Amino acid sequence: MSSEFDTINLETIRQAHKRIAPLIARTPLKPAYTLGKSTGKEIYLKLETTQPTGAFKLRGAANALLSLPQSVRDRGVVTLSSGNHGKAMAYVAGKLGIRAVIGLSDQVPEVKVQAIRDLGAEVQALAMDQFEATKSLRAFAASHGMAYISPFDHPDVICGQGTIALEILEEQPDIDTLLIPLSGGGLLAGMGVAARALKPGIRIIGVSQEDGACMHESMKAGKLVPVIEKPSLADALLGGLPEDNQYTFPLCRDLIDHTILLSEKEIGHAMAYGFRRERLVLEGGGAVVIGAALHPDHGHLLGEKVAGVCSGDNVDIGVLLDQVAAFPDP
Numbered sequence: 001m002s003s004e005f006d007t008i009n010l011e012t013i014r015q016a017h018k019r020i021a022p023l024i025a026r027t028p029l030k031p032a033y034t035l036g037k038s039t040g041k042e043i044y045l046k047l048e049t050t051q052p053t054g055a056f057k058l059r060g061a062a063n064a065l066l067s068l069p070q071s072v073r074d075r076g077v078v079t080l081s082s083g084n085h086g087k088a089m090a091y092v093a094g095k096l097g098i099r100a101v102i103g104l105s106d107q108v109p110e111v112k113v114q115a116i117r118d119l120g121a122e123v124q125a126l127a128m129d130q131f132e133a134t135k136s137l138r139a140f141a142a143s144h145g146m147a148y149i150s151p152f153d154h155p156d157v158i159c160g161q162g163t164i165a166l167e168i169l170e171e172q173p174d175i176d177t178l179l180i181p182l183s184g185g186g187l188l189a190g191m192g193v194a195a196r197a198l199k200p201g202i203r204i205i206g207v208s209q210e211d212g213a214c215m216h217e218s219m220k221a222g223k224l225v226p227v228i229e230k231p232s233l234a235d236a237l238l239g240g241l242p243e244d245n246q247y248t249f250p251l252c253r254d255l256i257d258h259t260i261l262l263s264e265k266e267i268g269h270a271m272a273y274g275f276r277r278e279r280l281v282l283e284g285g286g287a288v289v290i291g292a293a294l295h296p297d298h299g300h301l302l303g304e305k306v307a308g309v310c311s312g313d314n315v316d317i318g319v320l321l322d323q324v325a326a327f328p329d330p
């Protein structure tokens with residue numbers, strides 16, 4: 001099976017995997033037996049936290065920048081980010097000697113803003129909604145002859161994220177369920193296209209925060225709808241789907257079997273569980289798959305052998321320690 005887009009299929013995802021290999025880590029697939037015991041399933045966690053930038057976004061950013069022609073590399077790239085995509089773009093751009101301008105909203109935590117500056121990228125602070133921010137950054141890119149690279153709605157970014165599914169199914173071909181953090185849907189679209197091509201019956205479950213789950217709300221409405229952003233422990237999952245979305249909405253609509261939504265309490269509990277029981281440092285967005293696996297109402301959605309993506313570890317340490325203190329026995 002391939003997707004309805006000829007730039008996003010098993011073959012282009014395999015090519016991406018080769019292309020990005022020199023820049024990314026082959027991340028561990030940890031048998032999470034403690035989580036397995038708590039849930040009665042066999043569970044594996046794909047530790048994208050061990051990427052050099054602490055999040056899977058490095059895969060998409062590396063694939064996108066390595067695919068640009070030299071003439072575009074010479075002028076530079078512009079992007080909008082909730083933090084981790086910006087950090088990944090800054091890291092790869094630094095390695096390749098490309099100018100990078102990263103637009104950040106005021107919801108981006110300081111730990112991420114500082115990391116992006118430290119990597120040498122230019123930061124534009126944008127105190128406006130994502131639709132306005134995208135417009136403004138696209139205009140900036142056009143006026144400087146630079147390339148605008150969406151954090152999720154871009155074929156090269158989607159194919160880069162999809163490489164995670166290749167690694168999971170190569171190591172554990174019997175996995176029957178994928179738990180995938182879900183915001184703009186680049187991660188789920190890429191992994192879903194690769195996984196369904198390799199294993200048509202695999203279950204694909206997206207996990208989002210309860211308030212402002214942009215893909216879930218849009219799928220429910222059958223069209224792109226704006227969401228109201230509320231601060232969340234899962235700051236990496238905030239943001240909306242710009243109205244010019246081309247790829248991730250139709251792909252996610254086709255690929256997703258279920259979405260699981262978590263409250264702030266459930267996300268905090270998942271962060272504490274990951275830290276105490278699995279010894280993992282996770283940001284909220286990186287912990288939601290643990291919250292979904294532990295959720296008492298959703299166990300029936302999972303098969304027997306489950307892989308979840310621990311998508312990022314870029315959390316303010318004080319915020320993580322607050323969750324650990326709030327849930328002393330997660």
Ligand SMILES: *Cc1c(COP(=O)(O)O)cnc(C)c1O
Nearest residue numbers: 084183184185186187285311312
């Ligand atoms: C970006 C991000 C996500 C969501 O990815 P999308 O492609 O936008 O769905 C999940 N977790 C972390 C840590 C992220 O940085």
